[in-house]
Amino acid sequence: MGEIVLETREISKSFGALRASREISLTLREGEIHALIGPNGAGKSTLIKQVAGSLRPDSGSVHFLGEDVSALDTPARARRGLGRTFQISALAMDFTVLQNAVLGALGARGEAFRFFRPVMRDRALRQVAEEALERVGLQDHAASRTAELSHGQRRQLEVAVALTLNPRAFVMDEPMAGLGADGSRQLTGFLDGLRAEAPILLVEHDMDAVFALADRISVLVYGEVIATGTASEIRANSEVRRAYLGEEDDA
Amino acid sequence: MAATRERLINAAILFALLAVPLWAWIADEPFVITLATRIAILALAGVGLNIALGLGGLVSFGHAAFFGIGGYAMGILASHAQDYTPLMEWPLAIEGTRSMPVIWLVAMAAAALAALVIGALSLRTSGVYFIMVTLAFAQMLYYFTIGWPAYGGEDGLSIYVRNVFPGMNTLDPVQFLAICYALLAVALFFTARLARSPFGLALAAARQNAERVETVGLRPFRLRLVAFVISGAITGLAGALYADLNRFVSPAMFNWHTSGEIMVFVILGGVARLFGPVAGAALFILLENYLGGLSDYWQAYLGFLLLGVVLFARGGLIGTLAGREVADG
Numbered sequence: 001m002g003e004i005v006l007e008t009r010e011i012s013k014s015f016g017a018l019r020a021s022r023e024i025s026l027t028l029r030e031g032e033i034h035a036l037i038g039p040n041g042a043g044k045s046t047l048i049k050q051v052a053g054s055l056r057p058d059s060g061s062v063h064f065l066g067e068d069v070s071a072l073d074t075p076a077r078a079r080r081g082l083g084r085t086f087q088i089s090a091l092a093m094d095f096t097v098l099q100n101a102v103l104g105a106l107g108a109r110g111e112a113f114r115f116f117r118p119v120m121r122d123r124a125l126r127q128v129a130e131e132a133l134e135r136v137g138l139q140d141h142a143a144s145r146t147a148e149l150s151h152g153q154r155r156q157l158e159v160a161v162a163l164t165l166n167p168r169a170f171v172m173d174e175p176m177a178g179l180g181a182d183g184s185r186q187l188t189g190f191l192d193g194l195r196a197e198a199p200i201l202l203v204e205h206d207m208d209a210v211f212a213l214a215d216r217i218s219v220l221v222y223g224e225v226i227a228t229g230t231a232s233e234i235r236a237n238s239e240v241r242r243a244y245l246g247e248e249d250d251a
Numbered sequence: 252m253a254a255t256r257e258r259l260i261n262a263a264i265l266f267a268l269l270a271v272p273l274w275a276w277i278a279d280e281p282f283v284i285t286l287a288t289r290i291a292i293l294a295l296a297g298v299g300l301n302i303a304l305g306l307g308g309l310v311s312f313g314h315a316a317f318f319g320i321g322g323y324a325m326g327i328l329a330s331h332a333q334d335y336t337p338l339m340e341w342p343l344a345i346e347g348t349r350s351m352p353v354i355w356l357v358a359m360a361a362a363a364l365a366a367l368v369i370g371a372l373s374l375r376t377s378g379v380y381f382i383m384v385t386l387a388f389a390q391m392l393y394y395f396t397i398g399w400p401a402y403g404g405e406d407g408l409s410i411y412v413r414n415v416f417p418g419m420n421t422l423d424p425v426q427f428l429a430i431c432y433a434l435l436a437v438a439l440f441f442t443a444r445l446a447r448s449p450f451g452l453a454l455a456a457a458r459q460n461a462e463r464v465e466t467v468g469l470r471p472f473r474l475r476l477v478a479f480v481i482s483g484a485i486t487g488l489a490g491a492l493y494a495d496l497n498r499f500v501s502p503a504m505f506n507w508h509t510s511g512e513i514m515v516f517v518i519l520g521g522v523a524r525l526f527g528p529v530a531g532a533a534l535f536i537l538l539e540n541y542l543g544g545l546s547d548y549w550q551a552y553l554g555f556l557l558l559g560v561v562l563f564a565r566g567g568l569i570g571t572l573a574g575r576e577v578a579d580g
């Protein structure tokens with residue numbers, strides 16, 4: 001197994017009486033896809049927010065590339081190479097697809113306080129943006145208004161923007177949601193190759209994708225990780241079946 | 252297509268701005284020239300606000316603060332110059348001045364500094380709270396100037412002679428108009444470049460989705476603060492010119508009516524449209540003069556017009572004529 005890139009050490013987070021994260025310790029290693037599954041309300045999104053920096057844990061710490069990043073906010077973690085995609089697309093809807101991608105490239109370059117030269121004429125930025133769009137298959141939509149994209153295309157654009165950051169690790173919150181069977185298969189193939197570039201912490205509801213992709217799976221129930229293991233280990237785990245997979249099948 | 256049409260409309264506005272005063276000059280109608288000067292200055296104030304409001308999505312209801320600071324920068328500097336009293340003797344000896352370029356720089360620097368302080372505090376809030384905090388700051392300055400006897404207090408401050416610009420006779424209405432036009436043109440050019448710059452892209456993204464901007468490693472607060480400072484500085488410059496046009500400054504420049512009017516220019520003309528504030532200020536001043544001549548209650552008609560724009564023509568005058576804005580690139 002590769003080196004640890006991203007790690008949470010016993011992080012806990014409560015909202016009033018609700019304990020959304022209970023001493024969660026997770027690692028993401030070089031070259032792997034680590035999937036995080038769990039029933040609705042298990043605290044997956046809360047955990048992702050603490051990893052990405054938009055929420056601070058009450059206790060415990062988050063480490064990225066060997067550094068304790070617990071006190072850093074989202075922009076600082078992004079600049080250190082954490083690429084995040086959202087469950088509900090967070091894009092500039094009035095922008096063209098290309099503009100959204102250029103924004104990512106601009107953020108990665110870290111020179112937003114330039115006031116005079118047209119940003120869309122910047123060759124280097126455009127190239128990074130266009131390459132990212134091409135990799136997710138959106139190159140033909142570069143000039144479209146983002147609001148006009150389908151749900152699935154927006155997910156692809158989210159991934160493309162994350163790619164422009166050239167991240168050291170990805171944190172993806174349900175990238176398959178709303179993609180449909182074809183799109184889901186396509187993205188599965190893409191993420192499969194992406195893990196070689198940077199490991200992926202993947203929250204996903206699409207179980208086919210999770211079991212096809214993940215090197216390791218962690219199961220979160222009521223804010224607690226009840227099991228971590230390979231796909232077959234998780235399938236065989238009786239506690240997981242009872243707490244999670246069984247319930248889903250009944251529903 | 253919409254982009255070309257907007258360019259045509261902008262060109263038409265520019266043409267009208269030049270043709271009408273030219274006609275007035277030939278026909279010897281000084282009042283029309285003064286009217287055009289007022290339009291240019293108020294449009295400049297609107298161009299400033301449009302950077303915060305249009306590009307940044309920051310609904311500042313306190314831009315009177317910067318307009319007033321610009322006005323008082325001119326008033327204070329020029330009054331010391333006309334009284335031959337030093338502005339300050341300790342720790343530095345500073346004299347007043349009648350030089351327009353110096354006054355403009357001081358006005359912009361003072362307004363920018365105020366915007367930095369007001370912005371740093373108010374940008375921690377958003378929505379209605381941001382509107383109220385910016386309004387509160389402007390009103391604070393309003394009451395402060397009313398209670399500040401050194402520069403006329405409630406009565407304001409009269410400057411007897413217009414300030415000077417090297418090589419020009421600023422008392423000639425046409426020459427003063429030319430100065431105001433030139434500054435408006437520079438501000439429009441700067442704004443056009445700004446909107447397409449890396450900063451403009453990041454700022455516009457922060458307006459649409461702050462989370463997105465943070466996720467690519469940029470801080471919305473800093474982007475907005477810088478936009479607010481630039482915005483305040485331009486509106487401050489307009490304030491200095493306005494004071495020079497009237498040769499008078501008073502606390503009324505700080506009044507919330509002023510903030511409201513600047514905002515009306517932007518909304519009437521088209522939020523985030525380059526020429527929106529110009530079209531808006533022109534329409535406002537023309538309505539004020541011609542509708543005002545017909546009825547004392549002209550503002551009621553203005554109210555209906557504004558209501559119509561907000562309800563049916565979100566893009567304002569420019570948006571209605573040119574269609575939806577198209578992204579470049």
